[in-house]
Every structure is written in C-alpha cells, then in structure tokens.
Amino acid sequence: xxxxxxxxxxxxxxxxxxxxxxxxxxxxxxxxxxxxxxxxxxxxxxxxxxxxxxxxxxxxxxxxxxxxxxxxxxxxxxxxxxxxxxxxxxxxxxxxxxxxxxxxxxxxxxxxxxxxxxxxxxxxxxxxxxxxxxxxxxxxxxxxxxxxxxxxxxxxxxxxxxxxxxxxxxxxxxxxxxxxxxxxxxxxxxxxxxxxxxxxxx
Amino acid sequence: xxxxxxxxxxxxxxxxxxxxxxxxxxxxxxxxxxxxxxxxxxxxxxxxxxxxxxxxxxxxxxxxxxxxxxxxxxxxxxxxxxxxxxxxxxxxxxxxxxxxxxxxxxxxxxxxxxxxxxxxxxxxxxxxxxxxxxxxxxxxxxxxxxxxxxxxxxxxxxxxxxxxxxxxxxxxxxxxxxxxxxxxxxxxxxxxxxxxxxxxxx
Amino acid sequence: xxxxxxxxxxxxxxxxxxxxxxxxxxxxxxxxxxxxxxxxxxxxxxxxxxxxxxxxxxxxxxxxxxxxxxxxxxxxxxxxxxxxxxxxxxxxxxxxxxxxxxxxxxxxxxxxxxxxxxxxxxxxxxxxxxxxxxxxxxxxxxxxxxxxxxxxxxxxxxxxxxxxxxxxxxxxxxxxxxxxxxxxxxxxxxxxxxxxxxxxxx
Amino acid sequence: xxxxxxxxxxxxxxxxxxxxxxxxxxxxxxxxxxxxxxxxxxxxxxxxxxxxxxxxxxxxxxxxxxxxxxxxxxxxxxxxxxxxxxxxxxxxxxxxxxxxxxxxxxxxxxxxxxxxxxxxxxxxxxxxxxxxxxxxxxxxxxxxxxxxxxxxxxxxxxxxxxxxxxxxxxxxxxxxxxxxxxxxxxxxxxxxxxxxxxxxxx
DNA sequence: CATGAATGAGCATTCATTCAT
DNA sequence: AATGAATGAATGCTCATTCAT
Numbered sequence: 059x060x061x062x063x064x065x066x067x068x069x070x071x072x073x074x075x076x077x078x079x080x081x082x083x084x085x086x087x088x089x090x091x092x093x094x095x096x097x098x099x100x101x102x103x104x105x106x107x108x109x110x111x112x113x114x115x116x117x118x119x120x121x122x123x124x125x126x127x128x129x130x131x132x133x134x135x136x137x138x139x140x141x142x143x144x145x146x147x148x149x150x151x152x153x154x155x156x157x158x159x160x161x162x163x164x165x166x167x168x169x170x171x172x173x174x175x176x177x178x179x180x181x182x183x184x185x186x187x188x189x190x191x192x193x194x195x196x197x198x199x200x201x202x203x204x205x206x207x208x209x210x211x212x213x214x215x216x217x218x219x220x221x222x223x224x225x226x227x228x229x230x231x232x233x234x235x236x237x238x239x240x241x242x243x244x245x246x247x248x249x250x251x252x253x254x255x256x257x258x259x260x
Numbered sequence: 261x262x263x264x265x266x267x268x269x270x271x272x273x274x275x276x277x278x279x280x281x282x283x284x285x286x287x288x289x290x291x292x293x294x295x296x297x298x299x300x301x302x303x304x305x306x307x308x309x310x311x312x313x314x315x316x317x318x319x320x321x322x323x324x325x326x327x328x329x330x331x332x333x334x335x336x337x338x339x340x341x342x343x344x345x346x347x348x349x350x351x352x353x354x355x356x357x358x359x360x361x362x363x364x365x366x367x368x369x370x371x372x373x374x375x376x377x378x379x380x381x382x383x384x385x386x387x388x389x390x391x392x393x394x395x396x397x398x399x400x401x402x403x404x405x406x407x408x409x410x411x412x413x414x415x416x417x418x419x420x421x422x423x424x425x426x427x428x429x430x431x432x433x434x435x436x437x438x439x440x441x442x443x444x445x446x447x448x449x450x451x452x453x454x455x456x457x458x459x460x461x462x
Numbered sequence: 463x464x465x466x467x468x469x470x471x472x473x474x475x476x477x478x479x480x481x482x483x484x485x486x487x488x489x490x491x492x493x494x495x496x497x498x499x500x501x502x503x504x505x506x507x508x509x510x511x512x513x514x515x516x517x518x519x520x521x522x523x524x525x526x527x528x529x530x531x532x533x534x535x536x537x538x539x540x541x542x543x544x545x546x547x548x549x550x551x552x553x554x555x556x557x558x559x560x561x562x563x564x565x566x567x568x569x570x571x572x573x574x575x576x577x578x579x580x581x582x583x584x585x586x587x588x589x590x591x592x593x594x595x596x597x598x599x600x601x602x603x604x605x606x607x608x609x610x611x612x613x614x615x616x617x618x619x620x621x622x623x624x625x626x627x628x629x630x631x632x633x634x635x636x637x638x639x640x641x642x643x644x645x646x647x648x649x650x651x652x653x654x655x656x657x658x659x660x661x662x663x664x
Numbered sequence: 665x666x667x668x669x670x671x672x673x674x675x676x677x678x679x680x681x682x683x684x685x686x687x688x689x690x691x692x693x694x695x696x697x698x699x700x701x702x703x704x705x706x707x708x709x710x711x712x713x714x715x716x717x718x719x720x721x722x723x724x725x726x727x728x729x730x731x732x733x734x735x736x737x738x739x740x741x742x743x744x745x746x747x748x749x750x751x752x753x754x755x756x757x758x759x760x761x762x763x764x765x766x767x768x769x770x771x772x773x774x775x776x777x778x779x780x781x782x783x784x785x786x787x788x789x790x791x792x793x794x795x796x797x798x799x800x801x802x803x804x805x806x807x808x809x810x811x812x813x814x815x816x817x818x819x820x821x822x823x824x825x826x827x828x829x830x831x832x833x834x835x836x837x838x839x840x841x842x843x844x845x846x847x848x849x850x851x852x853x854x855x856x857x858x859x860x861x862x863x864x865x866x
Numbered sequence: 867c868a869t870g871a872a873t874g875a876g877c878a879t880t881c882a883t884t885c886a887t
Numbered sequence: 888a889a890t891g892a893a894t895g896a897a898t899g900c901t902c903a904t905t906c907a908t
Contacts, residue, residue, distance in 0.1 A: 066893095084286045088878060089895095098894045103879070210424070210443050217423025218416040225415060241412050249451030265867085290903060291870095300869040302905075311903065470872095488690045492899060502873045507900065614828070614847050621827025622820040629819060645816050653855030669888085694882060695891095704890040706884075715882065 067105050070095045074116050079161035083113055120159055121181045124152060128188055138196030139247055142215075145189060146246070147239040149219045154226075154235040161227050186212050193250070202250045215246055269307050272297045276318050281363035285315055322361055323383045326354060330390055340398030341449055344417075347391060348448070349441040351421045356428075356437040363429050388414050395452070404452045417448055471509050474499045478520050483565035487517055524563055525585045528556060532592055542600030543651055546619075549593060550650070551643040553623045558630075558639040565631050590616050597654070606654045619650055673711050676701045680722050685767035689719055726765055727787045730758060734794055744802030745853055748821075751795060752852070753845040755825045760832070760841040767833050792818050799856070808856045821852055 073095035077086045088109055092099045106112040131148055135141040153160035190212040196202035202211075219242070226235045275297035279288045290311055294301045308314040333350055337343040355362035392414040398404035404413075421444070428437045477499035481490045492513055496503045510516040535552055539545040557564035594616040600606035606615075623646070630639045679701035683692045694715055698705045712718040737754055741747040759766035796818040802808035808817075825848070832841045 087876095092895095099878090100880075100895065101893055104892070109878070206443055206447065210440055211447070213423045213427060214420040214444065214447060217419040217421070217426075219419070221415045221419025221422060222412070238409075238412055241408050242416065245408065245413070245416060245451035246447070248453075249447035251450075268868095289901090294870095301871095301903090302869055303867085305904070306867070491897095496874095503899085504874065504901075505872060508871070513899070610847055610851065614844055615851070617827045617831060618824040618848065618851060621823040621825070621830075623823070625819045625823025625826060626816070642813075642816055645812050646820065649812065649817070649820060649852070649855035652857075653851035655854075672889095693880095698891095705882090705892095706890055707888085709883070710888070 066095075066097060066101070070097065070102055070105055070112070071116055071119060074112050075120070075158050075162055078113060078116065079158040083109075116162060117181055120163075121185065125184050125188060127152070128185070132188070132192065138192050138199060138201045139251075141192045142189075142196070142246065143239075143243045145192065146215070146219065146243050147236070150222070150239050150242075151236045153223050154231075157227065157231050160223055163223075186216055189215055196250075200252055203252050206250055211250060218242060218246075268297075268299060268303070272299065272304055272307055272314070273318055273321060276314050277322070277360050277364055280315060280318065281360040285311075318364060319383055322365075323387065327386050327390060329354070330387070334390070334394065340394050340401060340403045341453075343394045344391075344398070344448065345441075345445045347394065348417070348421065348445050349438070352424070352441050352444075353438045355425050356433075359429065359433050362425055365425075388418055391417055398452075402454055405454050408452055413452060420444060420448075470499075470501060470505065474501065474506055474509055474516070475520055475523060478516050479524070479562050479566055482517060482520065483562040487513075520566060521585055524566075525589070529588050529592060531556070532589070536592070536596065542596050542603060542605045543655075545596045546593075546600070546650065547643075547647045549596065550619070550623065550647050551640070554626065554643050554646075555640045557627050558635075561631065561635050564627055567627075590620055593619055600654075604656055607656050610654055615654060622646060622650075672701075672703060672707070676703065676708055676711055676718070677722055677725060680718050681726070681764050681768055684719060684722065685764040689715075722768060723787055726769075727791065731790050731794060733758070734791070738794070738798065744798050744805060744807050745857075747798045748795075748802070748852065749845075749849045751798065752821070752825065752849050753842070756828070756845050756848075757842040759829050760837075763833065763837050766829055769829075792822055795821055802856075806858055809858050812856055817856055824848060824852075 070091065073091050074086075077091045077094055080086075081090075086109075088102060089099050091112070092102050095102075102112065106115060128145055128148055132141040132144050135144050153163070190208050193202060193208045193211050197204045197208070222238055222242070223235065226233065272293065275293050276288075279293045279296055282288075283292075288311075290304060291301050293314070294304055297304075304314065308317060330347055330350055334343040334346050337346050355365070392410050395404060395410045395413050399406045399410070424440055424444070425437065428435065474495065477495050478490075481495045481498055484490075485494075490513075492506060493503050495516070496506055499506070506516065510519060532549055532552055536545040536548050539548050557567070594612050597606060597612045597615045601608045601612070626642055626646070627639065630637065676697065679697050680692075683697045683700055686692075687696075694708060695705050697718070698708055701708075708718065712721060734751055734754055738747040738750050741750050759769070796814050799808060799814045799817045803810045803814070828844055828848070829841065832839065
C-alpha cells in the first residue's frame with residue numbers, strides 16, 4: 059500500500075512536470091496530466107487539492123531536492139569563490155540535465171495568481187539564501203568586496219543564471235548550457251572581488 | 261476621425277497594460293479591459309485580432325518606445341562604460357516610473373503560449389541588441405575584455421536587471437529601484453573590464 | 463430590444479417551469495432548460511445568477527401572479543365564508559389549469575437547500591396571510607369561532623389543499639381537481655363556524 | 665454474525681436518517697453516511713443497492729414501525745371520534761419525539777425521482793388507509809357524515825398534520841407541536857360530524 | 867465605426883459505485 | 888464480510904469571440 063501510493067503520487071508529479079512544461083499552467087488540462095500519469099482524472103484529487111496545488115507541489119518537491127543537492131555540493135568546496143563557481147556550474151548543469159523541470163521553473167511558474175507568486179518566492183528564497191550565504195561569507199573572509207549589498211549580488215547572480223536558462227529553454231535546448239559556467243563565474247568573481255578598483259564615476 | 265481612432269486604439273492599449281498588470285494575462289477578462297478603456301467589448305476586436313494580439317501589441321508598442329528612448333540616451337554618452345552605466349540606470353528608473361508596465365513586462369509576458377514566447381524574443385531582441393552593441397563596441401575600443409561572449413554578457417546584464425525589477429514588482433514597489441543602479445554598474449564594469457585579471461581556476 | 467429581452471427572460475422562465483416540473487431541480491440540466499427555451503446555455507446566465515436563482519425566480523414570479531389573482535377575487539366576495547369558499551375553489555382550479563406549475567410548487571420546491579426552504583417560506587407567507595386574513599375577519603364578524611388559533615386554521619386549510627393537489631399531480635392529473643372544492647369548503651366551514659358545539663372531550 | 669449484521673444494517677439506517685434530515689437527499693454524500701455509521705463507504709453497498717434504495721429503506725422501515733404503533737393505539741379506542749382524536753395526537757407527538765425522522769418525512773422524501781414518488785405513495789398508503797378506515801367506520805356508525813368522500817377526508821386530515829409538522833420542522837422545532845392536537849381534532853370532528861348542518865351555499 | 871447581447875465550446879471538480887485485497 | 892482507493896461519467900458555469908443592428 060505504502061509503495062503503491064507513493065508511486066502514484068510520484069507518477070502524478072512527474073506527469074505534471076512534463077505537461078506543465080510543454081503547455082504551461084493554464085493550457086494544461088487536468089485530464090491530460092491524469093492520462094500522462096496513467097490514472098483517472100479523479101485520482102489526482104485524492105493526492106492534490108486542486109490543479110494549483112499540484113503546480114505548487116511540483117515546485118516544492120523539485121526545488122527542495124535541488125536545493126539540498128546544491129547545499130551538499132558547496133559544503134565540499136574550500137572557499138567562497140570556489141563555492142560560487144560550483145553553484146553556478148551546478149545550476150546550469152542540473153537544469154540542462156532536466157530540461158522539462160527547467161521549463162516549468164523558468165516559464166510556467168510565473169503564470170499563477172498573486173498568491174502563488176508569493177508562494178513561489180518562499181520556495182525560491184531558500185535557493186537565493188544559499189547564494190546569499192556564500193556572498194556574505196566571502197565578504198567576511200575578505201574575498202569579496204563589502205560595499206556591495208548581498209541582496210543585490212545574489213539576485214544579480216540568480217537573475218543571470220535564470221535568464222541564461224530561459225533563453226536556452228526557449229531556444230529549444232539547442233546548445234550546451236553548462237559550458238557557459240566559466241564565463242559567468244569569470245564575470246561575477248571579477249565583479250565582486252575585494253581588490254577590484256571601483257569603476258570611475260564620470 | 262483619424263485622431264479619434266488613434267485615441268481609442270491608445271486607450272485600449274493603456275487599459276490593457278493596467279489590467280494585465282493587475283491580474284495577469286489569463287485572469288484578465290476582455291470585457292474588463294473594454295470597460296477600463298471605456299469602449300464596448302466588440303470594439304476591441306476592431307483594433308486587435310484577439311486577446312493575445314492585444315498583449316503582443318502592448319509589448320510591441322511600449323518596448324519600441326522604451327528602446328528608442330534608450331537609444332537616444334546612450335548616443336549622448338561618450339564611451340561604452342558610460343553608455344552601460346546609462347542604460348542600467350535608465351532601465352531601472354524607467355520601469356520604476358511606470359510600474360504597471362514593469363509588471364506586464366516582468367510577470368505577465370511569460371504567461372503565453374509557445375508562439376508568444378518566441379514572438380516576445382523578437383521584440384526583446386532589439387533591446388538585447390542595444391546592450392550587445394555597447395559590449396561589442398567596448399571590446400573593440402579596449403574597454404572590455406574580449407574573452408567574454410557578447411551574447412552571454414548582454415543576457416547577464418539583462419537578466420540581472422530583469423530579476424531586480426521582478427523582485428521589486430513582486431515586493432509591491434516598496435523601495436527605491438533606481439538607487440540600485442550604481443551597484444549593478446559597479447559589478448558589471450568590474451566584471452568585464454579589460455585589465456581584470458582572470459579569477460584563479462582551482 | 464425591450465420586448466426581445468423580456469421575451470427571452472420569459473421564455474427561460476417558462477422553459478424552467480416545464481423542465482423543473484418534469485425532472486425535479488437536481489435532475490434538471492441547465493442545458494436542457496436552455497434548449498427548451500431556444501437559447502444558448504450561456505444566455506441563461508445573462509438573465510439569472512445561477513440555477514438556483516432560476517428556481518427561486520420561477521417561484522417568485524408565478525407565486526406573485528397567483529396571489530394577486532386570488533386577492534382580487536376574494537375582494538369581490540361579500541363575507542368571510544364566501545371568501546373562503548372562493549379561495550378554496552380558485553386554489554384547486556388555478557393549479558388544475560396549470561399543472562406544470564403545480565408540479566413545481568408541490569414537489570420541486572421542496573428540494574433545495576435550507577436557505578431556499580426559508581426563502582420559499584417568505585413567498586408562501588403572502589398566500590398563507592391571505593387565508594389568515596379571511597379567518598381573522600371571520601372571527602371578528604362572528605362567522606368563525608374564536609377559540610381556534612388563526613395560524614393553525616390557515617395551515618390546516620393550506621395543508622389540505624396542498625395535499626390534494628400533490629396527490630393529483632402524482633396521480634398524473636387523471637381526475638377533476640376542481641370538483642373537490644365543495645367538500646373541502648364543507649368540512650372547513652363546518653369545522654370552524656361559530657355555532658359549532660365543541661366535540662365532546664373523552 | 666446475525667446480530668452484528670443487523671446491527672450494522674441498523675446503524676446505517678440510523679445514520680442515513682440523520683444525514684438525510686440535515687442535508688437533504690441530493691446534498692447528502694454516501695461517504696458521509698458511511699462515516700456517521702462507522703462503516704466503510706463500500707459496506708453500504710453490501711446492505712443497500714444504492715443511495716436511493718437507502719432512502720426508500722429508511723422510509724419503509726420507519727413508516728412501518730409508526731403505522732403499527734398507531735394501529736395498536738387506535739385499536740384501544742372505543743369509537744371513531746376517539747380514534748381520530750388519538751391518531752391526530754399521536755401523529756404530532758411521535759414526530760415531535762423524533763424530529764430527524766420528521767425532517768426526512770416532511771422534506772427530503774419529496775426530492776427523488778418519479779419512481780420514488782410513486783414508491784412513497786405505496787408506503788404512505790398504509791397510513792392513509794388507517795385514517796380512511798376510521799372515517800369509513802365513523803360513517804357507518806353514524807358518527808360522521810356520509811356525503812363526504814372518504815378519500816378526500818383522509819387526505820385533508822393527513823395534509824393538515826403534514827403541513828403542521830413541516831412548519832414545525834422548518835421553524836427549527838421551536839414550539840410544542842403536540843399541543844396543537846386539540847384544535848386540529850376540534851376542526852375535523854366538527855367539520856365531518858353527522859349532525860353538522862351543511863354550510864349555506866351562496 | 868461601434869455596440870453588447872448572444873453564443874457555445876471548453877474544463878475543473880465531485881461523488882456514487884466498483885472491486886482487488 | 889469489510890474495506891477504501893480508484894474510477895470516470897457527468898455538469899454548472901465562464902468568457903473569448905461574433906454579428907445583427
């Protein structure tokens with residue numbers, strides 16, 4: 059019983075990722091997800107409150123898995139610059155490895171109501187905080203400049219990665235995403251490192 | 261007649277921006293836009309093919325205005341770093357000045373079908389090319405390093421700005437967006453300038 | 463415009479009476495009512511808030527028409543006994559003349575939620591008050607005994623008529639309802655008239 | 665086994681009375697009845713063919729109990745007037761004592777399909793025949809007038825009681841029902857007794 | 867050009883019933 | 888017998904779009 063239920067729950071989540079990625083939230087039909095999961099329409103409502111709850115669940119489950127993966131990975135890195143290099147590389151490689159999830163993250167999650175947008179922020183916050191933690195630590199250790207607001211830096215990095223993945227998703231996954239990691243790292247490590255002279259203000 | 265029509269056309273566009281910004285594309289009702297514009301439902305279909313076309317038009321019209329404003333502004337700047345500083349500042353100040361448009365750009369335009377997503381790219385391309393042009397010129401003039409792909413740099417800058425505006429929109433416009441411009445400029449000018457030593461590879 | 467709208471509104475009401483009478487509220491499909499009215503499903507929602515509102519409207523409109531017809535009829539009668547005879551006769555003849563409405567009144571209106579039941583009482587109250595007024599006047603004029611509570615007498619008369627109509631409806635309208643009027647009047651006029659000796663209490 | 669089954673059968677019936685009374689037939693969920701009875705949803709289908717059958721069974725079982733109780737009670741009364749007085753008093757006191765059953769009888773049983781309505785008549789017939797028997801006997805014994813059709817008189821009495829109970833149920837059982845018995849008896853004994861002079865025809 | 871009443875396709879969700887365990 | 892997870896048919900209502908006026 060235990061396994062069968064978990065299996066069905068997971069199958070519905072997997073199907074939802076696929077369908078949401080392909081069609082978007084509003085254009086996805088519950089019956090289509092049910093069909094893709096190999097269950098009856100009504101069965102979905104045994105596991106999820108409604109269609110929106112299903113989308114939120116997809117996000118929650120997948121995001122948590124990603125974040126915890128990232129967390130262990132950066133724990134193995136010796137200093138903030140290496141950690142930043144690592145998280146940039148993983149962001150790109152993980153989403154490249156799971157393009158359907160990427161599509162949901164990049165495009166579909168931006169479709170829902172105000173409530174959901176706020177909900178999304180909650181989940182995303184963990185990830186942004188992970189990046190933010192690296193920046194803070196780097197400022198403390200003297201690797202990164204302290205005149206830059208952490209909140210801005212973490213969003214700059216996230217925004218950059220997000221845009222690169224979005225472009226890649228919308229381009230139909232036609233090129234290698236992972237190989238952009240070095241240049242991104244290059245820009246940001248230079249952009250925020252301690253000994254950078256401030257750019258001249260005109 | 262001419263003026264009256266243009267007026268009506270514009271009133272519908274303005275109403276659409278407001279409504280889309282508040283509710284999102286799928287939750288916006290055509291009748292609501294009509295009401296906000298002070299026209300009958302059917303009148304909208306005299307000026308726009310359908311609801312999606314209305315969204316695309318909003319984007320087209322507003323984006324073109326924005327891009328041409330940016331274009332003249334950077335033409336007045338003396339060198340690529342100043343131009344970059346200028347465009348970053350304007351992106352933030354313009355969208356801060358017109359938060360409803362910002363909401364549509366940041367959040368709602370990501371809601372449509374595959375066709376629309378691709379369409380959006382076309383419009384957005386002009387803006388990205390504007391940034392790209394500055395980067396290219398800077399690489400030619402020796403201000404910016406040449407080892408960084410222009411396509412990536414322009415997306416990094418756009419992604420960063422986009423994320424900052426999104427956060428600001430979702431936070432309910434509760435803080436000063438424009439004042440982030442200096443830090444963003446700081447990061448990128450340092451991140452891409454010629455004499456930056458490459459960050460050590462582990 | 464005026465006429466067309468009223469016409470459509472009325473056609474929907476008429477169709478609703480027919481369909482509700484035949485199938486009952488819960489078994490009646492909105493699409494079926496629409497079809498019977500010769501309009502599209504959605505059109506019904508231009509005139510009525512929802513299915514329940516349609517049922518309430520049927521009751522309201524028809525009941526009001528009935529009550530005002532009754533009111534003028536009894537105004538023409540000279541004394542309370544004649545008025546009672548008249549209202550009993552009309553109740554049976556009117557519902558006999560309009561069997562579908564009778565079916566809705568007798569059977570279908572008892573199907574709805576608690577809210578509706580209470581709503582029904584409001585409408586029905588007017589009719590019960592009409593009977594009650596006759597009884598009160600008769601007690602005052604000395605035609606009817608004063609030891610009987612008006613509230614009970616009016617319900618006894620209404621309950622009797624209601625049951626007779628229900629039986630007739632459920633029997634498929636197979637006999638003459640109107641001809642029962644004399645016996646009913648006989649029972650009640652004897653039952654409540656002034657000079658009736660009280661029945662012996664055991 | 666025997667007892668356990670009967671117990672379960674009875675528990676389901678009791679639960680059904682409660683739930684039907686509170687929500688009405690269409691608004692009552694089988695799962696809710698199952699829960700109230702402390703059995704699984706599927707178990708109900710071991711004892712009853714379907715939801716409608718469950719409602720019919722409630723009626724059958726409870727009605728038969730009532731009728732047989734009434735039958736013995738009137739057997740102990742000496743003459744038709746006393747019997748009529750007795751049955752009127754019991755009708756009111758029994759349903760007052762069991763308000764949930766009253767709710768089902770008065771309100772919910774009128775909700776079902778044509779088939780059920782006819783079925784109800786069958787069950788009800790026994791009760792009406794009980795009243796009818798008293799009237800017939802009274803006409804034979806000279807207590808009651810013979811110019812009144814038995815079928816009408818029994819329905820008048822039943823309709824009156826039914827309406828009084830309905831009103832009491834819809835009023836939330838807020839007053840004493842039983843105490844209405846004397847007035848009802850008064851009306852009908854006077855209304856149908858032998859020596860009543862016919863009311864003058866206009 | 868403008869209107870807005872009318873249309874009807876489309877869909878999330880419920881719940882009586884089944885059946886493998 | 889008993890369970891309760893699974894089923895999937897069934898339907899009220901919405902709303903983009905049309906078109907007669």
